[in-house]
Amino acid sequence: MSIYKIHHITKYRYDRIVKENTNQIKIFPFPNKEQEILSHELHITDEPIIQKFYDYWGNATAYFTVNQPHQELIIDSRLIVKSQQKEINESLSTIADWNQLNSYIHNDIILFDYAQKEIIKQQAVIENIIQMIDFKSKSPLQAVKEATQYIFENYKYVKGITTVETTVDEIIELKSGVCQDFAHLLLQILRNQHIPARYVSGYICPNKNGMRGEGATHAWVDVYLPNVGWIGIDPTNNCYANQNHIQLAVGRDFNDCTPIKGTFKGPANQELLVYVSVGYEDGSVFEDENTVQLYKETPASAPILPIQNQQQ
């Protein structure tokens, strides 16, 4: 069992004044047995009123709007969470379970969604991996572990060559990526074998173990297995999700879990700064900071005539 203090700041800066900034956030700990929220404070520029609800996938989600003209938006989340590792009894998953998967999927509409594979160009590559691991010759859990290991061993962890929009096809071509890409790839492999699997976004609290991950924000995969239930598995670190993995949101893919997304009005370029620090019980702190340049496209037909003479 561990206690973490996580400080997550998201800061948008706009080079010109913007207004009507509307946002949806999914940065609340996912409700499950392994993590207990000791406290959670959320501060947003101008303290707009937020409305919280649970989305289709069970994620706590909130909306807020900042309408008055502004050039900066800060979302500051301070979380203290107690986390423990889920006990996994590997022997509960047996080769006989493959037959049960189908009835699971067809009796639960959400599991059905989680078992739907994408149609991709590089289908042959996925099938190859499945064949190599020889899924059906072992227990589903064993197969999942080997697929995870396969990605860990054959895909390079490289920051900066992929984005949130990178497709599975592109990941296969690059043979590298970051946690989010590995999660997407693993999902595609497992779903090809009708294993319900979901994308997980969250934090990883790296300390002595020296885990890989893009800073402290992280992504991995949950699989649903007969007799076992949901378990987390992390292809970036080739391990089960453990007490260092703090779960925020789940869904079919990144899009269902996007921690923060928004729209605003105004012809401005925006810059995004994400800062996450993790404090440990022993007082040590891990810090991580990222700046991303985001551009909003300016309208295609810029006015040719002086502004005062044309309707805007």
Place this chain on the structure above:
Amino acid sequence: MHTVTLNLYRMLLDKYQTRTNFWDEMALPNGEKRSHYQAIFNKLNSIDLDVINRKEEIARKMFMNQGITFTIYSGDEGIERIFPFDIIPRIITGAEWQIIERGTAQRLKALNLFLQDVYHNQNIIKDGIIPLNIVATCPHYNREVFGINVPFNIYVHIAGIDIVRDSDGEYYVLEDNLRTPSGVSYMMENRDVTKSIFPELMSEYNVRRVSDYPLELKKILVSLAPKQNQNPCIVILTPGIFNSAYYEHTFLARYMGVELVEGRDLVVDNHTVYMKTTNGLKRVDVIYRRVDDEYLDPLVFNPNSLLGVPGLLAAYRKGNVAIVNALGNGVADDKAIYSYVPDMIRYYLNESPILKNVPTYKMENLEERQYVFDNMHKMVVKKTNESGGYGMLMGESATSEEIEQFKNAILKEPRSYIAQPTIKISTVPCYMNGKLVPRHVDLRPYALFGPDGFKLVSGGLTRVALKENSLVVNSSQGGGSKDTWIID
């Protein structure tokens, strides 16, 4: 001299030739006229063709002057066209209408219960009436609105149910339109035109009124407003002037006396919707939207949409604004779900369906697919997520190349297609180039559903395939319309 021409004209009218094996609504196969058409037939026979031609010209001018147009897009230029109008009203007897009325009411009640169920407990899936995969793979199953409660549990406030008559005269439901059915302005304008060209016939027949529609609709909209408001602000949300149904949006705004707004006129603040006026922000309580779900809130749906309002869904979820029709209705008028509507009626209402469904073959089912592939020329194949006559194959008239194309497309994405046997839809008399000729029609009556109950407007939009022998009535495919009389 004059009498001679008149007789010649009369002969042209007399020679009304029905199509064999089709139900004609005016004439029996032996040429005899059904009683409810007798008076209008006699009338047409008694007046000079010049007079009829003049009436036709008056009708055309009325549509032109009133700017009743729809937009057709080719390339980047939109062209405004008049919706072709045939001057001869279609007549449906009160007795027949009663069947349609009861049938649509029953159907809508069931569809509404289905929507409430599918976005909450999903009992119909759990009880095995509708397979879960049919719902989960429906592109209009809107996961973002799951669990949202809507006022009075009403999802379908306005429905357009497309109905046809088969060769035995029986009515079939072809399609349920539960999202943003259009055409109601044509129904009303058609009636206005008929009033000015056939006033004497109108009074001879006892024709039921259609003009109450805007006020009935407004009554429902008012009743949906969040409780704290005595004098609710109601708006119609339009995609804007380039939308093909823009005329109708302005028509409804005018006749309901409500504001016509675009997405950019609205803003959400603290989960409440406001419109931007010259006096500042004004709260909006009810939105009759003519914008599709996926463009309604760029924050949640299509992020590139400029038509919607960011944050609208949050206000809707909180119950601070009512949206008509509800979001997510597409799951109930999906063409693959359609085949389950009779089951829904039995499941939710414990009644047997009054109006029949057209048999529908599901393309994921191997046996059904094979049957369809073996009988392509007898089938109409439809894309499940398209409407307006797009993405459709009429097997009867398709080339073997087109048939092959469709087969390949079906094999690629079986869930996206359904097939139905070609319905021999009925004909009614149309006036064309001095002759009375049979043309195929369907019927779209408009139903309103509010806290006070169900109401079917006594009338509807009859769409007519103007091309000889054509069975496709969609305006985008060369269809026109007719005034539709329900008589007592």
Place this chain on the structure above:
Amino acid sequence: MLSRIADSLFWMNRYVERAEGMLRMLKINYETSLDKSDNENYDWIAVLNIFTYLDEAEKNKIKDDTQAVLKYIITDKYNENSIRNIITKARENARGLQDHITREVWESINEYYLRLNNNRIDELLDSNQQAYAISSLIEQSLYYYGVLEVTMPRGEGWNFMGLGKNIERALQTADIVDTKFHDINYDLNNPMDIPYWKNLLLSISGYEFYLKTYPTGLQTQNVLDMILMNTNFPRSILYSIRKISYIINKIAIDNTEGEKTLLRIIGKLKSKIEYSDLETISHIGLHQFLEEVRDELYKFNNELSKIYFAYH
């Protein structure tokens, strides 16, 4: 009233007013261009300077070609500021105003649009019927104003329409004066006689009024006096500004900061012209004076948009 509706009413009228001013200018210049004996060196450069954004080379290329100039300014699809495009924009505004304007207003603007968009107008401009082409378009705008006057209800919308028309008119008059006086180096003591000014006066429908009102004196100064500040002449700058002031005093009744600014701008501008005489104008320079008038009008327009039309 919706901000977008107010904005559309304002711009619909601005655009129709702009088209009308341009057409009048074209008509007079066309007639002048025919009087070869008086105007051996007549070319279209002055007109091109006011109404187009062509560069010097492009202007020089067509300045002697009446047909090319007329077609460019009236019907050219690719000229943002052609009458066809201006009226198309006016009509687009009108389309979005269907439930706020009368059917007659819609029909008149639609007819205007149709006249510019059928081939007939190009045929007239290609044959020797240019004068007829221009006159028929001017009639179209007169018809529009007549229909407005007779059918449109008075009220908020009417007021915004009035602002659009008068702002456009004042700006256009300032432009025309500037160009014409530029040719005589802004010398208010220049002894140019009536034939020189006739063209200008005709183009703003003020020739007969001028002859009746200013029987004696230095023509150059009389002309300027009439166009700048004769309050009986409906196209004088002062007349338009008084109208604007009258209307905005009816609209801006909430006494907000923005409205105070609007009233201040127009009040200052009105006094500036009312209390100027030719001597002071001559002292700061006519061009400078006109620049200041335009700047104030632009400022007024911008504030107006910010306060009443802010829906973007």
